[in-house]
Amino acid sequence: MPISNAAFVRSTIILFIAGVFALLGIVGTSLWLVGKVQSYFTGFVEQREARRASADLLSILKDAETGQRGFIITGDPAFRAPYDDALRGVAEQKQAFADRLAGLPEYAGDAERVQQLVVEKLDELAGTVDLMLQGRQAEAITQVKTDRGRMLMDEIRDRLGNIMDDADEQLRKGVVDTLWSAGALQWTTVIGAIAIITVLGGAIIIIVQYTRDNLAARREVELLNATLEKRVDERTEELIRANQEVQRFAYIVTHDLRAPLVNIMGFTSELQASLAAIQSYVLADGKTPSEADILEARRAAGEDLPEAIGFIRSSTKKMDGLINAILKISRDGRRELKIERVNLKGLVEAGAAAVNHQVSEADGVITIADNLPTVVSDRLSLEQVFGNLFDNAIKYRLTERPLRISITARNAGRAGFVIEFADNGRGIAPEDHERVFELFRRSGTQDKPGEGIGLAHVRSLMRNLGGDIVVKSEIGQGTTFVLRLPPDLSKVVRSMQA
Known part of the structure; x- marks a missing residue:
């Protein structure tokens, strides 16, 4: 039975409204999910910066303490160099730490306490070094043995460790949330595509039925369908190509970001090994360290620690560069064309x-x-x-x-x-x-x-x-x-x- 003009118009309007609602649903859901991903990414960057600032502050304080201990124990001015170098960078790292954690209220308590502890630790270090410069080595050693410096450093290490552990957990959660959002976006796209294909199929059926008795209209519809088919083929090829590029992009980003992380993990182990050598020398508890311990501690302080720290910083810088490159391409892709x-x-x-x-x-x-x-x-x-x-x-x-x-x-x-x-x-x-x-x-x-x-x-x-x-x-x-x-x-x- 041929479709009347009124029925055709009525069916077309219904299908159009259904398509609009389906499209609005897809767009709205997609925008919401994209907003969630952006929010997760922003949090990811903030947590990463907070963790890096905490690690850098702890590292430079360790350098300062290492130089102080070496100078006090040996009286050799050469051991004071790490202390002086670290002291010059403490203020900058302290300010960077405050800036990175300023926007993270969950760390406000620990951050404020760390700032106080750093001031106290620097006073303690400066006091013992001043005694050494005045030739009062025995008093400096006695002051070190009071364990005040160790207790301050332990609390600093605990506070910063809490921040870094929490940041690691937040980063893990951010990755999980981002993956969930990506999966939800994929399903939204699939469901939306099914809805649109259903609406499109219904529209084609109605058009074919309506134009069955109208030769001129049928030719026009056939031409339109041929053009539409070509566009669909082109869009399908573009979607396949885009999907392949997304997969390659995901692999490349994962691979290139993982390499610096592996370097950081490896050289963190090197730091731990070097620290053990220094501890056996510095924390000898009144015993005279062996010549091998002294040589090993000197090698760790003079070679292993700087090398490991340098590689860690280089890897961190590389990761930062990769992330900035990704952000640049992402921003250009979102820019409205003029x-x-x-x-x-x-x-x-x-x-x-x-x-x-x-x-x-x-x-x-x-x-x-x-x-x-x-x-x-x-x-x-x-x-x-x-x-x-x-x-x-x-x-x-x-x-x-x-x-x-x-x-x-x-x-x-x-x-x-x-x-x-x-x-x-x-x-x-x-x-x-x-x-x-x-x-x-x-x-x-x-x-x-x-x-x-x-x-x-x-x-x-x-x-x-x-x-x-x-x-x-x-x-x-x-x-x-x-x-x-x-x-x-x-x-x-x-x-x-x-």
Whole structure:
């Protein structure tokens, strides 16, 4: 039985309302879950900073106490150097500790007490050192044996240990909560997709029934379905590619963040071993330490402890750099695109002018084709793309020959414009052509500064603009980056929203 116009309109309105409610439910739930993830991440960063500040403060106080004990026991000014070095950094670490814990009221009591204890500990250390400087070693040793310094240090260690243990627990809970939110977001997406597919299926059935007796309308619907099928295929390919990128990203981030943690754990054990050697010397309880104990304590204080602390700080700095890189790409991905007409030739010429002095130093030349088009896109994203490509060409040039950079363009019809950015640098091995676009991954000899986020950022920007980027290159023969860019980003956005 044919569907009447009234029934068709009524059914269409019902399905439209159902689709709107389903979409609003998906968007609302997704935004709520994203907000939760952001909240967890903010807490994660705050707890990590609080833990690091506590560990740094404890470490520098230990250094100060170690230097004090060595100076008092031996009277050798060389043992005073760790004390003086640590003393200069205590104020900075103390302030950093106060700043990091200022926004965490759950640690207010411990933080305030630690500040008092640090002041008392520094007074105790300074008092004994002053006695030594006055030549009153016996009085300094007697004052050390009162155990006041040890009790202060034990309480500081307990208080800071409580903060670090609690921070570790909060970090663990944050990871669990984040994983839960990710799982909930995945299920929301699946359920929403089922709801939308159901609504879409119902709409298709009604349209087919309604247009069964209307040949002209049926042809139009068939054309629409063919177009829709193509868009669905394209979106499916994009979703598959995005899912694969998310999986690779998760693996890379997990792997690269785990490596510094393993280093920290390993060198923490080294610190513990070095501390044991120093304790056997410093806490000899009146017994004369053996020459082996003295040598071992000196080696631990002079070599092992500084080396371990240096590696721990280096690993912490690396983790901080990785997290900041992730945040940078995340912020750029959330930035609202400002769509406007952009003259690519003028934009590329401005980018070339910005690096002209570096290119001139390399006796280089930049050639820009006259046929670079004008597109409707986001200017800031394109400036970042070409800025990164110019920087890469300069950074990875071959010093034995003058640098040559060329930018050309061609119209690829429905595929949009194709921009080729070529240089005669040292090139990229074929097996690394896809790897260079992965976060924290670089190709060839690692003799240049950088964290491996530049090309990953470029690909992310290009895909946000509805395009893509690939590379053609051979070792020693130069590199060509091929950029595909739609002529009008606003049409791409409307198509994605359709």
